[in-house]
Amino acid sequence: MWPYPKIVAHRGGGTLAPENTIAGLRAGLAYGFHAVEFDVMLSKDGIGVVVHDPEFGRTIFGQGRVADHTAAELARMDAGRWLKPEFRGEPVPLFLEFVDYCKAHRIWMNIEIKPSEGQEATTGRWVAQTTRLRFAAEVAVGDPAQLPLLSSFSMEALAAARDAAPDVPRACLFDQLPGNWAHIASELGAVAIHTNHKHLSPATARAVKEAGFGLFCYTVNEPKRGREILGWGVDGFCTDRIDLIAPTFA
Numbered sequence: 579m580w581p582y583p584k585i586v587a588h589r590g591g592g593t594l595a596p597e598n599t600i601a602g603l604r605a606g607l608a609y610g611f612h613a614v615e616f617d618v619m620l621s622k623d624g625i626g627v628v629v630h631d632p633e634f635g636r637t638i639f640g641q642g643r644v645a646d647h648t649a650a651e652l653a654r655m656d657a658g659r660w661l662k663p664e665f666r667g668e669p670v671p672l673f674l675e676f677v678d679y680c681k682a683h684r685i686w687m688n689i690e691i692k693p694s695e696g697q698e699a700t701t702g703r704w705v706a707q708t709t710r711l712r713f714a715a716e717v718a719v720g721d722p723a724q725l726p727l728l729s730s731f732s733m734e735a736l737a738a739a740r741d742a743a744p745d746v747p748r749a750c751l752f753d754q755l756p757g758n759w760a761h762i763a764s765e766l767g768a769v770a771i772h773t774n775h776k777h778l779s780p781a782t783a784r785a786v787k788e789a790g791f792g793l794f795c796y797t798v799n800e801p802k803r804g805r806e807i808l809g810w811g812v813d814g815f816c817t818d819r820i821d822l823i824a825p826t827f828a
Contacts, residue, residue, distance in 0.1 A: 580770075580792045580813035581723040583613035583686050584828035588797050589630065590614055592818035596658040597637060598628045599668045603679055611825050612685050615796070615816045617692040618673050620701050625649035626673030626708060629657070632694045636660065638670060645694040673705070677712055677726075687726035688794075688816070690751065691735045702735030706743035717745050722769070729772050736766045749794065755782060760789050770794055775807055775815065783810040801827070 587609075590602020594609075598616050606614060617630040627649055634642045639656040647655075649672055658668025671679075680687050689709065693701035709726055710717060716724040729749040730736050736748050749770035750763045754777040763771060770792030778795060786793045795815040798804045801823055804815060808828055817823045 581721075582688075582727060582792075582814065583825070584808075584814035585611075585823060585825050586613040586615050586686075586688055586814060586816040587611040587820050588615050588816040588818045590616060592820040594820060596661045596665050596668050598630055598671070599657055599665075600671055600676070600679055601658060601665055601668050603676075603683070603685065606820060607683060607685070609820045609824070611820055612683070613688075613825065614680065614685050615688040615690060616676065617690045618701070618705050619644055619692045619694055620697055620704060621649040621652055622646055623648045624700070624704065626701075626705060627652050628671045628673055628676045630692060632692075643694070645697065673708065674712065677709070681712070688749075689726050689728050691728060691730035691732065691739065693730075693732055693735050698732045698734035699738040702730065702732065702738035703742040705735075706739035706746055710743040710746050713746070722747055727770065729770075733762060733766065736768070740767050749792070753777065755786075759786075760791075763789075763791060770813075772796065775803065775812075778807060778810070778812070780810045783807070783812055787811045798823070804828075 587606035589597035591605025595602040595605035618626045621627050634640045652670045657670045658665030691702050691705050727747050729751045731751045747769045749772045750768045751772045753774045771786050772794045775795035775798050792813050798815040798817050799819040
């Protein structure tokens with residue numbers, strides 16, 4: 579059984595607000611979303627920041643790399659002007675700032691561990707340990723629905739997360755499922771498989787469900803496609819089109 583929300587706002591506010599920002603979370607809330615997917619990587623001084631790209635230029639104004647700047651420096655950077663002038667000056671959030679905002683507003687989190695090159699294990703360990711500390715009371719209750727779900731394309735990061743905080747649930751992220759996906763997920767103690775809906779088939783969806791894993795897809799922006807994959811047994815998906823696909827869609 580999938581204990582988590584079924585329809586999740588991709589990186590906060592989808593296309594309506596700068597991704598991976600508090601403004602994105604506010605946009606999601608305005609459309610009724612209490613579930614978010616977002617990305618975390620480490621700063622130069624080993625602190626988690628909420629950002630997708632390892633290099634500046636797309637969402638962070640300027641040039642450079644996340645891994646070459648401290649968390650304090652990153653928090654002063656502009657992560658909003660790329661989308662619309664009204665978001666000029668929207669900062670890069672610290673991971674704990676983002677988590678605390680979500681907790682305060684009862685927003686469930688799918689936390690994607692997004693390590694910079696060479697930081698796979700370190701990032702997985704830091705995110706898992708920090709998440710567990712922030713959710714110590716919820717971990718003690720033992721209800722997975724009250725916990726975030728960690729996911730990553732990096733199996734090394736997931737292995738480090740498993741070892742650091744085995745009681746925080748994990749999911750394996752794949753663009754296309756490899757032939758040994760079930761073995762990988764079992765070795766990592768994953769509770770779910772997350773994959774690109776574009777490469778999913780009814781047979782593959784059925785195999786994942788029959789193997790006992792949750793099945794979540796990214797990033798579904800057309801209602802027709804959403805209905806189709808839910809009909810295949812997909813448990814949930816994230817969307818950029820929070821204006822088209824409501825949190826009650828499923």
